[in-house]
Amino acid sequence: MSNITLKKISQSLGLSISTVSRALKNHPDISEQTKKRVRELAESLEYEPNAFAIQLRTKDSRIFGLLVPTVSNHFYESCIQAIEEESRKAGYTVIILQSGDDPETELANLRLCRQNRVSGVFACITPNTSNVQPFLKLEDAGIPVIFFDKVPDFEACNKVCTGDIEAAGIAAERIIAKQKKQVLAILGNPNLSITKKRMTAFKAAFEKNIATAKLQIVHANNTKDAFDLTHEAFQQAKRPDAVFCMSDEILAGTMKALQLLRVKFPKEAGIISISNGVLPKLYYPEITYVETSGFKLGKTAFNRMMSRLSGSTFVQEITVESVLVEGGSL
Amino acid sequence: MSNITLKKISQSLGLSISTVSRALKNHPDISEQTKKRVRELAESLEYEPNAFAIQLRTKDSRIFGLLVPTVSNHFYESCIQAIEEESRKAGYTVIILQSGDDPETELANLRLCRQNRVSGVFACITPNTSNVQPFLKLEDAGIPVIFFDKVPDFEACNKVCTGDIEAAGIAAERIIAKQKKQVLAILGNPNLSITKKRMTAFKAAFEKNIATAKLQIVHANNTKDAFDLTHEAFQQAKRPDAVFCMSDEILAGTMKALQLLRVKFPKEAGIISISNGVLPKLYYPEITYVETSGFKLGKTAFNRMMSRLSGSTFVQEITVESVLVEGGSL
DNA sequence: AACATTTTCGCAAACGTTTGCGGTGTATTT
DNA sequence: AAATACACCGCAAACGTTTGCGAAAATGTT
Known part of the structure; x- marks a missing residue:
């Protein structure tokens, strides 16, 4: 039966x-x-x-492979959500594979994609992925590969990234517009390329304007660091009247310190961050942030995939633009 | 080639x-x-x-369907991570389908599972899922269905839940031990079995003790509801001196309201919640919570699936135990 | 040398679809 | 009345595997 x-x-x-x-x-x-x-x-x-019989006959699996370091991450989540959602609407199923930041597992996952004759692959590679060859082989076999967020340096491939530089610039402009005088910028690990980019963009914006503001830049490797640095800064004689947090990780630490010190924002100090939007909405007032939307990135990656599937072979790098989302924190 | x-x-x-x-x-x-x-x-x-040819011949797809309201949720994330990880190790692929809390999409996703002749289904149903029949039909067809977290009331099925009763009980005991007098309990949608269980357990704990405490129970369907309800409660003549939040969703709303009203915790009111631990650690002081680990739950669900696949037909409800994690909020 | 055994391999059917092509029967046109 | 057109349907091959069964070749036993 x-x-x-x-x-x-x-x-x-x-x-x-x-x-x-x-x-x-x-x-x-x-x-x-x-x-x-x-x-x-x-x-x-x-x-x-029977989906298997169909694909065996038609050679069209209508399955996408989605390679991601981990599913437990605010940003990836929203990418995944977007990609899965759009794919379903378009009649595709998504299989999600986690690498756990292990290149070997990533490779195994890629093989799984081949075995399942996926119609396309979305890939967010691990920081340790040195060899992009296996990915390119898929392309050779006619299977589009769209890299997103963490993309390889290799040029001749499709990439969809967030606009790191742009985002930091927007945040800086905003702070300047609010005429803040004593700005604390908490950035991430200075070795990360994302940190470098955001830092230069942030600084540049200040230098471009006749900034009367004093800018203090510090680096936090994690939430705890951000907590400590914020705590410290707000016990100086001259308190910051604006704080820029480069990431969710940092924002979490900063906010914790501000709660401890009972700093009233935006009155005593304005806050602005770069985020995908989940964390900023947890606070009251909600944090003003420059959105680097994983959701939007996912959608863009999906669109790119679809146009690849319908024949477009043009290789390019797309940057999803960032927009300012007003909370009440600045 | x-x-x-x-x-x-x-x-x-x-x-x-x-x-x-x-x-x-x-x-x-x-x-x-x-x-x-x-x-x-x-x-x-x-x-x-060719995976398709193999499954067509062998009738063994080695694919699991994972049905979840959304992937963007701290708790589900960890469940997903656990299930995906274990499945991969066991040679299974997981396809993740989101319903967006829409029963119709959920049904479509379930069909997709059938079309793909999945070896088993992990299902976390939406609050509005009234008809469990389609799921049971899969069981009739020999495809194991393991419900997890949000499970149906229907008895004859495999369920893996967090220790709802236990967790709520622990939270209640804790509040009682702190000698709170005016307790606000914010629970979820009253139709969900998880809500029912947590509510009865919570109430029972209060009744068992010679509780001099006054207990006010309200229901929130989402974060916004929780915000409003909390806001309201704290503007009553008699403010709560303890708040119990049944979930992260609710805790987020409650905390936002408390920030707006500048309620100092734990001094003015104690907070306790049930959570997997990410959200509570964002606040200062950190929120005391009863931990229900999505990771552990995922592993348990997976094990249950494997034993089902290897013949066990015994139907049961498994509960993963909960532990109290002390923050500074109560 | 005849037979029995074992090792090594191929045949062919089956899984559930899709699809080009050809074959009926009926209706329409000359 | 013959020819043409059309509407409706079936045959059979193909997709890439797995697997029971049988066959040939090699080896071992009397």
Whole structure:
């Protein structure tokens, strides 16, 4: 009783398999009456086409592989959500594979994609991925690979990234517009390329304007660091009247310190951060942030995939633009 | 050049398809020498077996369906991570489908699982899922369904939940031990079995003790509700001196309201919640919570699935135990 | 040398679809 | 009445595997 096939339906109805197949696909060759009979029986038997047989025959799996270091991350989550959502709407299924930042697991996951004859791969590579060859081989085999967020240096591939530079600039402009005088900028690990980019952009914005503001830049490797640094800064003689947090990780630490010190924002100090938006909305007032939306990035990556699938072969790097989301913290 | 099949290998080697197939599976019928030849050619050609053809033939997809309201949720994330990780180790692939809390999408996703002839389904249902029949039909077809976290009331099915009763009990005991007098308990949608359980347990704990405390129970469907309800409660003549939040979703709303009203905790009011631990650590002082680990829950669900797949038909509800994690909020 | 055994391999069917092509029967046109 | 057109449907091959069964070749036993 479990598995209904076209064959079974055709036998019950005294039709051929092909007729049943065509009837269910609303093929013009089949009479309305026959279609009706077939549809009704299929319905009542709860027939579900065997996806494997279909792909074996048609060579179109309608499956995307989604490679990601981990699923437990605000930013990736929203990417995943976007990609999965759009894919489902477009009739694709997504299989998500986590590498745990281990290049070997990543490779195994990539093989899984090949075995499942995926229609395309979205990949956010690990920091340790040195060899992009396996990915490019997929491209050679006609399977589009869209890199997102963490992308390889290799040029000839499709990449979708966040606008790191732009985002920091926007935040800086905003602080300047608010005429803040004593600005504390908490950035991440200075070795990370993302940190470098954001720092230069942030500084540049201040230098470009006749900034009367005093700028204090510090680096935090984690939430705890950010907590300590903020705590320290707000016990100086001259307290900051604005804080810029480069990431969620840092914002979390800063906010914790501000809660401890009962600093009232935006009155005593303004806060602005770069985020995908989840964390800033947890506070009251909500934190003003420059959105680097994983969601938007996911959508863009998806669109890129679709245009690749429909023939476009143009290779490019897309940057999703950042927008300022006003909370009440600055 | 793209798709290598057994046939192609067999032709290059002057062997039959079956011999090549057996050679790659290390079948004893094949001589070592032949195996070696086959393996080497397969290797150099980068042969990858066609998963679809295999499943069509063997009827074993080695795919799990993972149904979840959304992937963007601290708790689900950790469940997903655990399930995906374990599955991969066991040679299974996971396809993750989000319902967005829409029962219709959920149903569509379930169909997708059937079409892909999944080996099993992990399901965390939406609050609005009224009809469990479609899930049970999968069971009838021999496909195990393991419900986790948000599970249906229906008894004859496999469920893995957090220790709802236990966790709520622990939280209640804690509040009682602190001799709170005016307790606000914010629970979720009253239709959810998880809500019902937590509520009864919470109430029971209060009734068991010679509770002089006044207990006010309200229901929030989302973060916004929780914000409003908290805001309201703290503007009553008699303010709560303790708040119990049933979930992260609720805690987020409550904390936002408390920040708005500048309620000092734990001095003016104690807070305790049930959480997986990420959110509580964002505040200062950190929120005291009863930990219900999504990770642990995921692992348990996976184990349950495996034992189902290996024959066990015993239907049961498993509860993963909860522990109290002291913050400074109560 | 005849027979029995074992090793090694190939044949062919099956899994559930899709689809090109051809074959009926009926209606329409000359 | 013959020819043409059309509507409707079935045959059979193909997709890439796995696997029971049988066959040939090699080896071992009397």
